[in-house]
Amino acid sequence: MTVSGNVQWPPEAPVWRFAWQMVDGDTEAIAFYDLYFKDRLVMHKASLPMIRVQYDGPAGPYKDQLSTFNMPGTVNVYEGSPNPAFRFLVVESYHEIGHYRLTNRWIFRNDGIILPQLLSAGLQAPYNHRHHVYWRFDFDVVGASNNLALEHLPVGTDWGWGPGWLPYTVEAQAAHSPRSTYAVLNKGNPFGHLMGYMIAPGPFDGAADAFGRIDAAVMAYHGPEDLRGRLGSPYDDQLATQVNGENIDGADVVLWWCAHLVHNASEGGDEVHICGPILQPFGYP
């Protein structure tokens, strides 16, 4: 069973256009394709291919894969509007894996902000544990070429993109505490100015540890490296197999984001935990 849809939203004057689909066996739940904000390309693809869970006790580790096979319902698409100037569209799927109840929620706001969120409830084993949640963002800011990824460091050095903005010239994995904000931009200034997206930590995105070692990874795009839910094991995210020193300055860039969601057993299984980054446009109309 493949479920899919095309979104043009809001219908009377679309600011968001994209396609989404879920394919049996892909085990990354909803994959979004060719996301345009105000008619300008943002990403070729966005998805959540991997969740790894580590317990402080004799359980796991696990690799959880969101798929049609553990989705009791269907993909829900709905919108909300707290006030007339602020509207958002939600595309989400709900999954049950063992005792886990997981909601894969993607919020698209009419100001261009994207909020990919994983909501997690349920307790599989009575020990403190961490859910390491990996999103894959295949950025194509305006187009696939001329993209550049940067990390904002707490320093005054200016490498040419403003104080603290470190351009990634080669593929890399990174973790810092507190964790950093990243950006992907089109360095060709196709509309006469910089445009791109900032990727900032959400309030519960946590800190990397010895098991979930990265906050972000930046790599060159290669079609065969999109392994959907097949990348990684319970013991290793295997991102290192794709980060091997390639030049990515002005390349087609993929950015992985890993949130580290802490779940204490004393909180029980009823409380819903939430994590996920904040993707905010700059230079878009």
Ligand SMILES: [Cu+2]
């Ligand atoms: Cu948990």
